[in-house]
Amino acid sequence: RIQFTPDLMPADVVGSEVVDEDPKTGKRSFRFSAGPIFSNVVLADEINRTPPKTQAALLEAMExxxxxxxxxxxxxxxxxxxxxTQNPIELEGTYPLPEAQLDRFLLNPVIQYLPVEDEIKMVSETTGLDREEPEAVLDAEDILTLQSLVRQVPAPENVVAYAVGLATGSRPQAESCDEWTSKRVKWGAGSRGAQALILASKARALLAGRTNASCEDVAAMAKSALRHRVLPSFFAESEGLGSDEIIDHLLETISA
Incomplete structure (x- = not known):
């Protein structure tokens, strides 16, 4: 876990060269001290609290x-x-992630509050003396195997065409973009958006025990895969519309 703060430097994330001195000979040499990015799972907590220079330290690693x-x-x-994670409130002192950085993330799920029953259970279990220690359910090899399985799930040509159609339909400069969307989108989803949509659809199909991805999977994953890749225009914001409403319009107007 990396807590992103305004004074965090790129070297604090990726690592840096440090000077070592041999106590016997006094000879000095450089040694690379790896940063926390050298982990299997990295949690960038409140990533929008650090300046763009430090945010950009993740670009090469993620791509x-x-x-x-x-x-x-x-x-x-x-x-x-x-x-x-991003802090959705207290925007003072935050640095919005640039589009190139957002595009590196496969999905952008919106985490809502728990249902009341689940929140009661969570509060009860985390405020007592006895707390269960989490147990590992997967190791690195298991994750690599599952990632390989996801890519092996077939996606028929019409499913891929539907995903690409949603991505291209969000681009104001594309011929397939209708007038309603072109007025309300400043920048649409690129090719990574279509790739993310297909990969997410394959994963959803696999979790459901199905042997191939479907157009229903694409529609179900559209918001999570595209909301951070579709940038609403000032006109859309003046109407109180965000990325989710634009994606809803795409799903309604673009046929599978």
Whole structure:
């Protein structure tokens, strides 16, 4: 877990070269001290509280699965996953993530409050003396196996075409974008959006015990895969519309 703060530096995330001195000979040499990015699962907590320079330290790691420091490239161990949280309130002193950074994230789920019954259970179980220690349910090899299985799930051509249609339909400059959308979108989803939508649909099908992804899977995952890739225009914001409402329109107007 990395707590992102305004004074966090890129070297605090990826690591840096430090000077070592041999106590016997006095000889000095550089040694690479790895940062917390060299983990299988990285939680970037309140990522929008750190400046863009530090946010950008994650770009190479998330896309290339490697880190370059002092001209030397070091691969990250597989599996490598980045989870991030953003503070939706107290926007003063925060730095919105640029579109290129947001595009690196596969999904952007919106976490709502728990149902009352579940919240009562959660509060009861976390405020007493006895607390259950979490147990590992998967190891690194299990995660790699599941990732491979997801990619093996077939996605018929019409399903891929539907996902690409939703992505291209969100781009104001595309011919397939209708007038309603072109007025309300400043920037639409790129090719990564369509890729994320298909991968998420395959995973959803696998979790449901099905052998192939369907258009229903694409529609179900559309908001999570596209909401951070569709940037509403000022006109949309003046109407009180956000990314979710624009994606709803795409789902209503683009046929599977």
């Amino acid at each position: 290339e699965r490697q880190v370059t420091v002092s001209g030397e490239t070091r691969p990250l161990d597989a599996p490598f996953l980045v989870l991030a």
